[in-house]
Amino acid sequence: MIRIHTEKTNPPRALWVPFELGRPLGVPNDAAFQQRVLRAAFALLDREEGPVLVDYPEDVPDGADGLSEDEMTGMVCPIDLPRMPDANAPxxxxxxxxxxxxxxxxxxxxxxxxxxxxxxxxxxxxxxxxxxxxxxxxxxxxxxxxxxxxxxxxxxxxxxxxxxxxxxxxxxxxxxxxxxxxxxxxxxxxxxxxxxxxxxxxxxxxxxxxxxxxxxxxxxxxxxxxxxxxxxxxxxxx
Incomplete structure (x- = not known):
């Protein structure tokens, strides 16, 4: 969620999360983490007045993706892929x-x-x-x-x-x-x-x-x- 968009549209209830765009529930394949996010979102329905924009307090844990932020932005693939074509390959x-x-x-x-x-x-x-x-x-x-x-x-x-x-x-x-x-x-x-x-x-x-x-x-x-x-x-x- 892009926060400024939510602030401008001013919906009745919104939960802002600090996760990577495209991953609104945080850690992939981590049911417990994702359930905590969902529970926080549903808890907004208990608020009697709105609009409400709440910051989710938990970020993705360091190392949850299997790589530290100090590592290169690319990834080392253990698959033995065929040789890459030259830049000007037909x-x-x-x-x-x-x-x-x-x-x-x-x-x-x-x-x-x-x-x-x-x-x-x-x-x-x-x-x-x-x-x-x-x-x-x-x-x-x-x-x-x-x-x-x-x-x-x-x-x-x-x-x-x-x-x-x-x-x-x-x-x-x-x-x-x-x-x-x-x-x-x-x-x-x-x-x-x-x-x-x-x-x-x-x-x-x-x-x-x-x-x-x-x-x-x-x-x-x-x-x-x-x-x-x-x-x-x-x-x-x-």
């Missing part, structure tokens, strides 16, 4: 590296599904390898046909790469000590072949004449904070 090589990388992550993804009993992969309604092939082929030829004909190509493209993001995220977080979501994000966009695919896709979409592709390139493919990190690193290098 689309065909990126695609081959993507498929090999997905195979390496498959056991961890399967473990995640078994452990959690669910997956967020699937909105594209495509087999993951079909989704990956479509995204990889699109890098080389933007006229490549979509594997679904009931949706416009741009929509299929977005669903395909979002399914792949979910696959990678669930696979890596099945491992002990996977770190915060930012560390997972840093790993995905900077240490994987899929990350290279996404950066390339972002550039292609931003340079496209198609307004929807331009929108994806600006707002969807790579998170703003990753773009900011790259831009700041480039400024330092200068």
């Amino acid at each position: 689309a065909s090589e990126l695609g081959q590296a993507l498929f090999a990388e997905m195979d390496s992550l498959a056991p961890w993804y399967d473990l995640a599904v078994r452990t959690r009993g669910r997956t967020t992969v699937g909105p594209s309604e495509l087999d993951l390898k079909v989704a990956a092939k479509f995204v990889a082929d699109f890098l080389d030829d933007q006229e490549t046909p979509a594997p679904r004909d009931d949706l416009v190509k741009g929509r299929v493209l977005k669903l395909a790469y979002e399914d792949l993001k979910a696959y990678y995220g669930e696979a890596i977080t099945a491992q002990p000590g996977y770190g915060t979501s930012l560390r997972v994000e840093n790993w995905l966009f900077n240490e994987t072949a899929f990350g290279k695919v996404l950066w390339t896709l972002r550039r292609i979409c931003r340079e496209s004449d198609d307004e929807y592709y331009q929108y994806l390139g600006r707002n969807s493919i790579v998170p703003d904070r990753q773009v900011d990190l790259v831009e700041r690193a480039a400024q330092v290098a200068e």
